[in-house]
Amino acid sequence: MSFFSGLDFYLLLIPFLAVAVLIGRHKSLKAYNLLISLLFITLIYGSSKAQALSLLLYLIYEFILLRLYLYWRTRQGRKQVRYRLMLFLALLPLAAVKLTLPQPLSLFGFLGISYASFKVLQILIDSYDGLIKQLSFYDYASFILFFPTLSSGPIDRSERYLADLAEVKDRETYMQLVYQGLWKFLLGLVYKLTFSEFFYVRMQALESTYTPAALLAYAYLYGFYLFFDFAGYSLMAVGCSYILGVKTPDNFRFPFISRDMKEFWDRWHITLSHWLRDYLFSRFMFQSIKKKRFKSRLTGASVGFMLNMTVMGFWHGLSGQYIIYGLYHGVLLALTEIYQKKSGFYKRHQQQRWYQGLSWLLTLNLVMFGFMIFSGHLNPIPAALWRRLVS
Amino acid sequence: MNENKGTSDTQAAQILKILAEICEDDSVMTDRKVDLFKENLLDSLSVTELLVELDDQLGIYISPAEIEREQIRTPELLLQFVEARSKR
Numbered sequence: 001m002s003f004f005s006g007l008d009f010y011l012l013l014i015p016f017l018a019v020a021v022l023i024g025r026h027k028s029l030k031a032y033n034l035l036i037s038l039l040f041i042t043l044i045y046g047s048s049k050a051q052a053l054s055l056l057l058y059l060i061y062e063f064i065l066l067r068l069y070l071y072w073r074t075r076q077g078r079k080q081v082r083y084r085l086m087l088f089l090a091l092l093p094l095a096a097v098k099l100t101l102p103q104p105l106s107l108f109g110f111l112g113i114s115y116a117s118f119k120v121l122q123i124l125i126d127s128y129d130g131l132i133k134q135l136s137f138y139d140y141a142s143f144i145l146f147f148p149t150l151s152s153g154p155i156d157r158s159e160r161y162l163a164d165l166a167e168v169k170d171r172e173t174y175m176q177l178v179y180q181g182l183w184k185f186l187l188g189l190v191y192k193l194t195f196s197e198f199f200y201v202r203m204q205a206l207e208s209t210y211t212p213a214a215l216l217a218y219a220y221l222y223g224f225y226l227f228f229d230f231a232g233y234s235l236m237a238v239g240c241s242y243i244l245g246v247k248t249p250d251n252f253r254f255p256f257i258s259r260d261m262k263e264f265w266d267r268w269h270i271t272l273s274h275w276l277r278d279y280l281f282s283r284f285m286f287q288s289i290k291k292k293r294f295k296s297r298l299t300g301a302s303v304g305f306m307l308n309m310t311v312m313g314f315w316h317g318l319s320g321q322y323i324i325y326g327l328y329h330g331v332l333l334a335l336t337e338i339y340q341k342k343s344g345f346y347k348r349h350q351q352q353r354w355y356q357g358l359s360w361l362l363t364l365n366l367v368m369f370g371f372m373i374f375s376g377h378l379n380p381i382p383a384a385l386w387r388r389l390v391s
Numbered sequence: 392m393n394e395n396k397g398t399s400d401t402q403a404a405q406i407l408k409i410l411a412e413i414c415e416d417d418s419v420m421t422d423r424k425v426d427l428f429k430e431n432l433l434d435s436l437s438v439t440e441l442l443v444e445l446d447d448q449l450g451i452y453i454s455p456a457e458i459e460r461e462q463i464r465t466p467e468l469l470l471q472f473v474e475a476r477s478k479r
Contacts, residue, residue: 122456129454157456277435282455285439290447301436337436 001044003151004192004236012043017243024174029245030142030165037147045110055110058093062120063140065090070127070135083128090120098318112151114315118275119144123158125279132159148240152233154251154271164246174245181242188235191228199225210381219372226371227255230269256367259359260340261332264367272312281308298341302334309333316374325374332366402449402477403470409444410466413437423467428460438463451477 001008016036023032045052069086072079094117097109123140126132142165143158144150169177203221206214234251241248251270258264265273285304287293294300306327313326340346349355372378407420414432419425427433433441438458445451453476463469 126454126456129452129456131454131457278456282435282439282442285436286443286455289440289443297436297440 001047003040003044003147004233004240012040013240017240020244021178024169024178024243024245025171026168028165028168033146033165033244033246034138034142037142037145037150040147041145041150051110058110058113058116059141059144061093062090062116062144063135063137066120066123066127066135066140069124070133073127073130074133078128078130083124086124087121090124091117093117098314115149115151115153115155116144118155118272119158122155122275122279126159146241146244146246148237148244149248152230152237154234154237154248155275156246156248156271161246161248169245177242177245177247181239183239184235184242185239188232188237188239191232191235193232196225196228196232199228210384215372215377218377219368222375222377223368223371226375227252256364257360258363258367259356260363261329261336261366264363265329265333268367276308276312280311281305284308298338301337305333305337306330319376321373321376321379325370328370328373332370402474405449406445406470406473407466409441409448410469413440413444419466423470424465426464427466427469428464433463445473449477 001012003009016039020029020032020036023029041055042052045055065086069082072082076082094113097113123132123135127135139158139162143156143161146156146161149156199221203218203225206218206221209218231252238248238250249271251272253267253270255264255268258267281304284307285300288300288304289297294303307330309328309330310323310326312329313323316322316325411417411420414427414437416432419427419432425432439455442453442455442458445453451473453473458472461468462472
């Protein structure tokens with residue numbers, strides 16, 4: 001069984017969601033959620049003992065780090081050295097997995113470790129900033145193990161998540177949430193079963209054709225497939241969360257209408273890009289401005305964007321296609337920033353319709369090209385070109 | 392009581408001055424209901440600059456993660472947010 005796919009998952013999910021609706025109308029669903037999360041984890045991870053054990057070890061290991069850090073933090077304040085050490089230790093399991101792919105050390109690898117690491121780091125960084133002062137194992141486990149978002153997001157924030165479950169909603173508010181959740185869930189199902197499938201089949205047909213027209217078509221088909229697949233999954237995870245009383249944030253907001261690359265990252269995989277913005281980009285910029293690392297703000301911002309997106313690339317995986325994908329978006333964001341700040345042409349015309357239309361078209365094609373890199377479909381091309389060049 | 396109000400008024404004036412410098416627009420000091428993001432007076436970069444200045448000049452550290460656009464959409468909202476934050 002796996003999350004949000006296969007009839008067996010849905011058949012099991014439906015009765016558990018129905019019971020949630022009966023409880024959620026007059027009680028907090030926190031305990032119930034943790035219980036069914038444990039049940040789904042047992043069923044999905046249980047088939048591989050190593051994976052289940054790895055998840056358990058990870059959970060305990062990171063909890064010890066977080067509690068130890070909070071202990072230091074409340075007694076000795078914001079000390080950089082210990083904070084950095086903790087960041088390093090908290091990232092160690094993820095690094096071990098990513099570095100040993102495709103055969104990860106079995107003790108470290110479980111489905112969703114990338115997403116769990118974001119959640120753990122968020123708690124750690126917010127503790128450093130004094131936003132989190134205590135952490136019970138119950139709260140922590142409830143947040144990390146929440147099954148709808150465990151394996152592939154969206155990435156929620158602990159305080160937001162816990163506040164949702166701490167409040168007992170009145171019947172009407174909760175039922176409203178259930179209806180919204182149902183709608184999102186069904187929409188996600190349609191995305192995944194029909195649209196994603198539609199584009200996937202057509203994309204497969206072009207798998208081994210490398211003419212310019214076929215490549216262009218492939219890029220668009222892959223882009224739409226990726227969107228409907230991932231947005232569909234996210235919608236189902238969000239919808240399921242709503243029914244369980246948690247307003248997990250949305251992951252996509254019409255990404256293909258974006259008129260520039262900055263707007264695109266505000267609409268595509270939103271919880272990832274906002275996480276990186278809040279916990280990496282803004283912090284890097286904060287330090288850079290404070291320490292006057294760069295002569296101009298624009299240089300600083302460009303370096304910040306590059307760093308941010310390169311990390312995003314590495315997070316997807318340590319293969320060339322992901323790292324280049326990250327660099328590609330870093331460069332695009334830096335160029336967008338420079339262009340929008342410096343260009344008189346942009347300032348004069350940005351409100352005009354023809355400009356916005358052109359800008360949209362350019363953005364869409366840059367985005368699709370990015371997906372093409374991401375897909376790995378272009379991987380054989382450099383070698384082929386090289387062979388043609390030397391022969 | 393009065394003294395307290397006095398300090399928070401000067402603090403408000405200081406915050407507005409910092410905001411005006413970052414937006415490069417003095418109108419934000421008087422027009423307290425202007426939508427800073429819609430009018431392109433602030434973006435995520437200048438918000439970070441704002442956080443640095445609040446920390447440097449007023450000693451109020453606000454983490455980039457705890458601030459949401461809705462909370463600082465207008466100068467008035469920004470003042471309320473910083474005031475609530477500095478009391479914590």
